[in-house]
Amino acid sequence: MSESTEEEKAAAALAVLVDQLSAASRRSRQDAAHDIESIARVSPERLTPHVGKLIEALGRPEAQTRWEVLSALSEMVQVDANAVADAFEGAESSLFDEGSATVRLAAFRFLARLGATGARMSDEAWPLLDEAVQCYHGDPEYRDMLACLLDFAHGELSEATSHALAARVGFDAENGRGYIRSFSEQIAAALAR
Missing domain, CATH: 1.10.220 (Annexin V; domain 1)
Incomplete structure (x- = not known):
């Protein structure tokens, strides 16, 4: 199998994973966010084409999805700060999340890195x-x-x-x-x- 075919398969699998951030199931969203955060730690540039959907995920009700997406966005700052700058508003809302210290910290880290x-x-x-x-x-x-x-x-x-x-x-x-x-x-x- 050619290298470009492998890359295409990986890109398609990543697109499916990112789409899971808007799944109806809370568990599916959390699992997807966890996997996306893991990818961001190794290859944040792979997520740049999906930044819009990551930013949308900052509006999900469950804390885990938001903190893991914020963590991924923090990693992406190093690759393309301009691409993730639109996450500023969602990070601001998360910074003052009354229910989760982990969300607050993830938002703080993102804003500090972007700043x-x-x-x-x-x-x-x-x-x-x-x-x-x-x-x-x-x-x-x-x-x-x-x-x-x-x-x-x-x-x-x-x-x-x-x-x-x-x-x-x-x-x-x-x-x-x-x-x-x-x-x-x-x-x-x-x-x-």
Whole structure:
């Protein structure tokens, strides 16, 4: 069998999998999202033709579908940030999901990665990230949010966003304890570079 035939079969199988994100069955949607997230970790570029359907899946009622799709979209940022930028609104809604810390964290990670791709995107993402940092300070997912903020701080931020982030972590860098202080110090140091 030729290589192009194998590629065509793989592309067709992926299209069927992505279509399962809109299946009537919650379980089918969750299984599909799980498989898509696994693909994104290895080959995020394969999902670029399906970005519209991934973004649509951010409106599904079950948390698992949303967090796994957000995770896939986060991986795709590295390949084509412009292609996934339309997921911003769905990620914003997920960032303040009252029922799932995992969804909130996945949305935070996506917005931080997208925001790190350039000055304009950093200015769009920062107000949401800032609000989330204030809302979830000390919550179980907060440590992971700080890790995402550290990655964000290493990105291509605007001067205004860089200053605002430095101001946000300044108090904890000087007065915080444990991981909060450690991450805050690292973020401040990254911004000072």
